[in-house]
Amino acid sequence: xxxxxxxxxxxxxxxxxxxxxxxxxxxxxxxxxxxxxxxxxxxxxxxxxxxxxxxxxxxxxxxxxxxxxxxxxxxxxxxxxxxxxxxxxxxxxxxxxxxxxxxxxxxxxxxxxxxxxxxxxxxxxxxxxxxxxxxxxxxxxxxxxxxxxxxxxxxxxxxxxxxxxxxxxxxxxxxxxxxxxxxxxxxxxxxxxxxxxxxxxxxxxxxxxxxxxxxxxxxxxxxxxxxxxxxxxxxxxxxxxxxxxxxxxxxxxxxxxxxxxxxxxxxxxxxxx
Amino acid sequence: xxxxxxxxxxxxxxxxxxxxxxxxxxxxxxxxxxxxxxxxxxxxxxxxxxxxxxxxxxxxxxxxxxxxxxxxxxxxxxxxxxxxxxxxxxxxxxxxxxxxxxxxxxxxxxxxxxxxxxxxxxxxxxxxxxxxxxxxxxxxxxxxxxxxxxxxxxxxxxxxxxxxxxxxxxxxxxxxxxxxxxxxxxxxxxxxxxxxx
Numbered sequence: 485x486x487x488x489x490x491x492x493x494x495x496x497x498x499x500x501x502x503x504x505x506x507x508x509x510x511x512x513x514x515x516x517x518x519x520x521x522x523x524x525x526x527x528x529x530x531x532x533x534x535x536x537x538x539x540x541x542x543x544x545x546x547x548x549x550x551x552x553x554x555x556x557x558x559x560x561x562x563x564x565x566x567x568x569x570x571x572x573x574x575x576x577x578x579x580x581x582x583x584x585x586x587x588x589x590x591x592x593x594x595x596x597x598x599x600x601x602x603x604x605x606x607x608x609x610x611x612x613x614x615x616x617x618x619x620x621x622x623x624x625x626x627x628x629x630x631x632x633x634x635x636x637x638x639x640x641x642x643x644x645x646x647x648x649x650x651x652x653x654x655x656x657x658x659x660x661x662x663x664x665x666x667x668x669x670x671x672x673x674x675x676x677x678x679x680x681x682x683x684x685x686x687x688x689x690x691x692x693x694x695x696x697x698x699x700x701x702x703x704x705x706x707x708x709x710x711x712x713x714x715x716x717x718x719x720x721x722x723x724x725x726x727x728x729x730x731x732x733x734x735x736x737x738x739x740x741x742x743x744x745x746x747x748x749x750x751x752x753x754x755x756x757x
Numbered sequence: 758x759x760x761x762x763x764x765x766x767x768x769x770x771x772x773x774x775x776x777x778x779x780x781x782x783x784x785x786x787x788x789x790x791x792x793x794x795x796x797x798x799x800x801x802x803x804x805x806x807x808x809x810x811x812x813x814x815x816x817x818x819x820x821x822x823x824x825x826x827x828x829x830x831x832x833x834x835x836x837x838x839x840x841x842x843x844x845x846x847x848x849x850x851x852x853x854x855x856x857x858x859x860x861x862x863x864x865x866x867x868x869x870x871x872x873x874x875x876x877x878x879x880x881x882x883x884x885x886x887x888x889x890x891x892x893x894x895x896x897x898x899x900x901x902x903x904x905x906x907x908x909x910x911x912x913x914x915x916x917x918x919x920x921x922x923x924x925x926x927x928x929x930x931x932x933x934x935x936x937x938x939x940x941x942x943x944x945x946x947x948x949x950x951x952x953x954x
Contacts, residue, residue: 642833646887648822649800649829650848650894665838 511730517719518727526717527724532709535725536732538695539682539706542613546620547678550628551670553621558632559658563641577626584622585690588615609691616692616705620681627680631673635666668743675740682733685711759898759928763798763808770794772951781922782930783942790948792932793831796900799930800829812897812928828891828927831902835887837876844875844886848894856893863889866917868910880907885914892921901931905938915941 493501518527526532554573561570576584592609593599602608609615639662647657663670685707694704704712706729714722758779765772772791776782784792797803799810801822810818817825828848836844845863849856863869867885871878875886884907891899901918905911915938922929923943931938939945946953 640833642831643836645800645802645822645829646834646836646890647847649825649827649896650890651823651826653823661836665836 514723514726514730518724518730522720522723524721524724526713526721527728531703532706532725532728534700534703535706535709536729538616538700538703539729540732541700542616542620542705543624543678543681545617546624546681547628547674549617549621550625550677551674554625554629555632555663555670556655556658558629559636559662561629561633562636563644573629574626576622581623581684581686582690583687584619585687588618588622588687588691611692611694611696613692613695613697613700616688616695619687619691620684623684623687624677624681628673628677631676632670635669635673636662639666672740672744675736675743679733679736679740682729682736683707758811758813759799759930760809760811761795761799763795763805763810765794765798765803765805767803770951772798774948774951774953776946776953778944779928780943781919781941782928783939783945784930784932784948785934785939785945786948791951792948793902794951795948796829796902796930796932799898800827800900801825802829815897826897827900828894828896828898829900829902830887830891830904832880832884832887832904832907835875835883837874840874841869841872841878841886845869845889845893847890848896859893863893867914881909884908888914888918892918892926896927899927899929901929901933903932903934905931905933905935911935912937912941919943 491497557569557573560566561573588609590596591598592602592607592615594603607614609618643661643665644657647661648654652660684705688705689708689711692705693708694702696702706725710722710725710729713725759776759782761774761776763772763774770791772794774791774795784795786792794803798805799812801817801820805818808818809816812825812827815826817827836847839847842860845860846856849859867889869882869885869889871882875883878886884904887904888901899918899922905915908914918929918931919941921927931942933939948954
């Protein structure tokens with residue numbers, strides 16, 4: 485039986501361990517105070533659960549839209565480097581997010597031509613589910629585009645060349661060869677986008693502080709609710725809700741890790757050791 | 758009929774090639790002599806600086822890859838995520854149900870007796886599937902880049918591809934160092950330093 489040699493920790497792994505610990509301190513503090521020290525009953529109320537449901541539903545919807553709309557761009561950037569397109573797709577990630585919320589409000593305002601048009605076709609962003617999702621799409625798309633671009637760049641190009649030379653358009657190559665062969669990677673990138681959407685506050689506090697539509701009528705997204713509870717009740721309730729939200733975010737991150745590990749192990753149907 | 762007259766320069770490497778032929782055409786030469794670059798120019802992976810590429814009666818010099826009806830094959834041009842049957846049917850218009858007989862005939866001719874995902878096949882098994890996929894698609898020209906080397910008992914496969922090229926199928930240009938395959942070619946061209954000699 486072959487015995488694996490245990491790796492000895494070196495200075496780099498010790499520094500890495502300390503770095504991860506430093507990053508984890510706020511999370512650990514919130515979990516300890518939220519579930520053990522404060523443990524506020526209001527932190528588990530129906531309002532909180534509805535708020536978390538709204539966050540999950542809007543983030544999952546945003547991730548699905550991001551996948552459907554931005555996969556072609558990620559592929560284009562992977563195969564034909566274009567610094568103008570890359571820079572433009574990074575902008576939403578590099579500006580303060582309240583700006584995204586303000587931009588959406590102006591886009592949808594009845595005093596602007598775009599707003600009049602959107603209202604005419606029945607689209608209203610202010611305090612609606614679609615406004616919430618629109619903001620989440622914009623802030624999470626850059627994360628997805630970068631992850632998918634990196635995934636597509638790492639693929640060998642020969643299958644795409646074969647498909648093209650057999651007559652497939654670039655769009656057909658993308659969906660029948662590239663996405664079909666990278667489903668787990670694309671799912672992992674989508675979960676990353678969902679994870680990013682769940683953490684959003686700045687833009688949604690402006691465009692959709694509450695949602696005024698059924699089934700989430702009067703419900704606030706979790707990040708907004710935590711902010712509001714902090715202002716109204718002080719840290720006790722806010723920290724308990726935060727701890728609950730951390731657990732849910734961790735579940736998404738764990739799902740993402742499981743999917744991406746399976747992707748590495750069974751890449752292209754071949755076991756990669 | 759294939760009529761190629763191209764000039765192409767990238768960095769230090771310069772290629773100037775002229776070839777007018779049809780049927781089962783072999784291309785050989787030392788590493789770095791420009792064989793793969795010439796196939797890439799014909800396939801549309803690279804665009805020549807000047808010249809023309811005519812296949813049949815069509816000038817394909819500046820057409821996009823998917824409009825050339827020229828299939829480029831090398832040992833890496835396969836779809837790992839599909840099974841053998843779906844791979845073979847990939848380029849067929851109308852789907853595999855309507856062409857089951859042709860697919861079965863191709864499998865028999867190329868000795869494809871196995872199934873499963875293409876990514877888990879051996880190099881030689883995969884090479885047979887790649888060749889079958891191209892021939893079933895019936896393009897105007899098939900470019901084969903060093904694919905025969907991985908196939909055991911390659912003579913029968915080479916003979917079948919030659920019959921296909923001579924029997925009204927596509928013209929074939931293949932790059933090889935295998936003497937057996939080169940002997941079967943209708944014409945063999947040798948490349949040296951980016952020139953056909």
